[in-house]
Amino acid sequence: MSVRKNPILRETSHLLIPAILLFALYVQFHGDYGPGGGFQAGVIFASGIILYALLHGTKRAEKVISLNLAKTFAAIGLLLYAGIGVFGILLGGNYLDYNVLTQNPVHGQHWGILIIELGVGITVAAVIISIFYAFAKFKK
Amino acid sequence: MMVVMVIVFLRAWLGPSLYDRILAINIFGTATVLIIAILGFYMQRPAFMDIALVYSLINFIGTVAILKLYRFDDLGHREEKES
Numbered sequence: 001m002s003v004r005k006n007p008i009l010r011e012t013s014h015l016l017i018p019a020i021l022l023f024a025l026y027v028q029f030h031g032d033y034g035p036g037g038g039f040q041a042g043v044i045f046a047s048g049i050i051l052y053a054l055l056h057g058t059k060r061a062e063k064v065i066s067l068n069l070a071k072t073f074a075a076i077g078l079l080l081y082a083g084i085g086v087f088g089i090l091l092g093g094n095y096l097d098y099n100v101l102t103q104n105p106v107h108g109q110h111w112g113i114l115i116i117e118l119g120v121g122i123t124v125a126a127v128i129i130s131i132f133y134a135f136a137k138f139k140k
Numbered sequence: 141m142m143v144v145m146v147i148v149f150l151r152a153w154l155g156p157s158l159y160d161r162i163l164a165i166n167i168f169g170t171a172t173v174l175i176i177a178i179l180g181f182y183m184q185r186p187a188f189m190d191i192a193l194v195y196s197l198i199n200f201i202g203t204v205a206i207l208k209l210y211r212f213d214d215l216g217h218r219e220e221k222e223s
Contacts, residue, residue: 009204020197034187034190036190054201054205054208
């Protein structure tokens with residue numbers, strides 16, 4: 001399944017990969033009004049990268065997102081999640097208490113959910129990409 | 141639609157060659173997408189459309205992955221000549 005020998009596969013996938021990534025962002029940021037959320041968005045985003053890796057091999061995919069970068073992003077997402085929780089404590093609430101984030105509790109809930117879901121999405125996408133690398137590079 | 145899915149499932153189960161099975165699974169996924177879309181229309185929940193979209197995208201990626209695994213026994217394969 002080399003890319004050069006399969007023009008149909010190449011063109012279709014190169015049309016689909018940006019659409020998949022864009023749809024992942026839509027699911028991410030529209031998650032509080034429709035179906036979706038951080039986990040689903042992360043999986044969709046990772047599946048776009050996985051499609052790229054299937055087409056071009058893991059070596060070229062690792063030039064886009066290397067394994068170390070994926071691990072770093074997993075840590076950053078978790079840090080975002082935990083940091084918002086600790087930030088709530090610093091502002092005088094409980095852990096992961098969104099009400100104190102802004103003056104208006106409703107706005108606080110909104111921003112809190114958005115940032116938490118962003119952290120979840122980043123972590124899930126990074127971890128799934130690294131799991132795929134681990135399986136794809138496995139030698140018998 | 142259910143009849144189509146049953147027939148296609150039988151083809152995937154009995155299918156003489158691998159390509160019959162892969163094609164059958166692909167058609168099964170397409171039928172699932174259609175059923176999700178029809179259900180969303182019937183239950184007046186347009187949000188089902190997003191789920192149908194995700195399902196079709198994942199279906200495509202899954203088919204590509206199965207074909208590549210069958211052809212090369214390796215998901216991370218890359219042709220050496222390509223730079």
